[in-house]
Structures are given as structure tokens and as C-alpha cells.
Amino acid sequence: MRISRIETFLVPPRWLFVRVETDDGIVGWGEPVVEGRSETVRTAVEQLSELLIGQDPLRIEDLWQVMTKGSFYRGGAILASAVAGLDQALWDIHGKSLGVPVHQLLGGHVRDRIRMYGWIGGDEPAEIADAVEAQLSVGLTAVKMNASGRMKALGSVAAINEVVERVAAAREVLGPHRDVAVDFHGRFTLADTRRIAPLLEPLHPFFLEEPTVPENSHLIGGLTRSTTIPVATGERLYNRQEFLPVLQAGIAVAQPDLSHAGGITEVRKIASLAEVFDVQLAPHCPLGPLALAACLQVGFATPNFLIQEQSIGIHYNQGAEVLDYVLDKTPLKFVDGYVERLTAPGLGIEIDESAVRIADKTGHNWRSPVWRHDDGAYAEW
């Protein structure tokens, strides 16, 4: 079997899919994307394709090595995401060629179902209660919210109290037994996060995410040592090397993104590294169906797996939906807040190719908003 053709599709709301075809007719799908930079990743996928056409798709590790190390300048979000989507497609092909789901190729399942959570925003305090209700009504038992919106005055007691009030609003609707994770999105200084964390402790957050921007990962130990809340990070870390310092600094939850951190091949290794630090995996995934399926395949085969993010029914999907692109929607339905083990071959979902081809005609030009605080200063989005 040889790889014969590679195509990409820009699909709303903000995703990019790749379709890898082989000469014996097996097709694999993946999702190589960076939110806000789909076209750039598309170009990177096209360049990497030159290395893959004519090759045996089952030699995933070898192709991964060539894609990541085959040129002098390496790494970074764009390249790691391009490799990630292609890697997912290769695992999809491998599973389909043997008629088994990918998790079987990773050693078989260690669990029968995976707990899921959805994002509820949080930038607008008035919308929090309704957003929590919406997630509970689709059967979820855990949500994640932003710690803050745009701030009037960074570091002010008002800004700090607002975080506590937002999380309290979510906790009130959730009751004592469901979970709320709080995403700091790198929006606060670490000094402020250290002030806020103890105030959140009585509300029992599931985890506190991205207390620093990734380039300030060296600061994160200052927080992990000062709060009992499990600290999470990783959506903007792209390989084991970048995860090592935050693992050593005492994070509790590692959040590699299956579409950013080198795909199934690398995230599987990140999970193994995390296990040595007693850290649980909770892959980041505000993305589409292929990224989600790749997360779940890793989750079914990974012992130190906590929970899975997903974006089904999230309002920022702006009319387009994760499930629009899959033929059989039942494998991704929530049962008591969980997704049951995917048993179909490969990634375990069947892509609606005609829907994808039609969606690509519209495409999208989704961009990260540029954020400024009320005083005009630049803010991390």
C-alpha cells in the first residue's frame, strides 16, 4: 500500500481536514489546524505531503520522524499541527487496513467510556447560568469556563472578585457534585493568579488551566506549590520536550491537543511521560470531529486519562457543528456525561465526504480576536 493523494478542506467554523488516499482505496482522515491559522497550516500540510506521497502509510513512526526532523528548522505550532493531522490520518488508515479501532493498535482499551466536558464561556457573567444549564441538558456533568473577560483594571480587587463571582455563579447551578474547570487563558499575571487561587479553593474547581502563557512556563511552579487546586496546562505546548518542565514544576493535568502536539504518535508519548509525574491527561479539543475522535482513541488506551474536552453544541461554532461532518452521529452521543468506546475501524467515525467538500467551497477565515483591556493595554485573548 502506498500513499497516492493528499487533499485538505477548509471547513466552517474554523477547522481544516486532511484526506489521505492510498492506492488500494483505503482513505484516512485527520484534522491539522491551528485556530486562526488554518490557511498557514494548509500550506505546511501541502509541503509535508511531498515527503509522504509514494510512501507506505503503515510506517507511521518512520514517517513521523521524517516529517518532524527532515528539515533543519523544526517545531512550532504550525508544523506540529500539520504533522498532527497527517499522523491522525495515517493511524486512521492503519486501523481501517486491519479492521480495528486505533486504540486497539495502542495496546487495547483500558476503559469502556470517557467522561466529557463542554465549554460555557464565562466572559459575560449574565450568561453563565444559562450556559451551564445548556450543558447539563445534553447530559454532561462537567464544564469549563473562562476565569475572566476583558478587565477594567488588571490586578484590581474588582478584577479578582469578578473571577470568584463567575465561578460561584457556575457552582450554584452545578450543585456540589458536578465539576467546573476554570481557564485562565494566560490572561492574568502569575502574581494575580496566586492571589485568586486560594479564593477559588472553597468552590472546588476541577482544575485551574493556563495560569501562564506558554512562554512563561518557567513560572508555573510558583502556583502549583501555592494552591490545592490541580493546575492544568498544555494546549499551546507541542511536544514532550515542552511538557517536561511543566511536569517537573508540579502540574496535575496535561492538556496536549491531538491536532497541535504531533498527533496520536506524540500525544501517546506525552501521556507516558506524564504518567511518571502522576499527571492525568485531559486533551484540549475545541475543534472538529477528527480531532475529537483522535483524542478519544488515545483516551481509551491511556491509563492516566482524566476527561475529554469537546465542542459539540458550543455557541462559538457559529452555526456549523462537529456532528455536521460525520455520517453516523450515534458513536459521539453522550450517555450520562460519557462517550462509549468507539468500535468502528480507524479513528472510529465516518466522515461525510460530500458535506466536507461542500463546506470547503464556503471555507472560512476565522481569526483570533485581538483583545485590549479597557485602558487600551494589550490583553492575551
Ligand SMILES: O=C(O)[C@@H](O)[C@H](O)[C@H](O)CO
Ligand atoms: O481551553 C480552551 O478550550 C480554550 O483555551 C481554547 O483553546 C481557545 O479559546 C482557543 O481555541
Ligand SMILES: [Mg+2]
Ligand atoms: Mg484553554
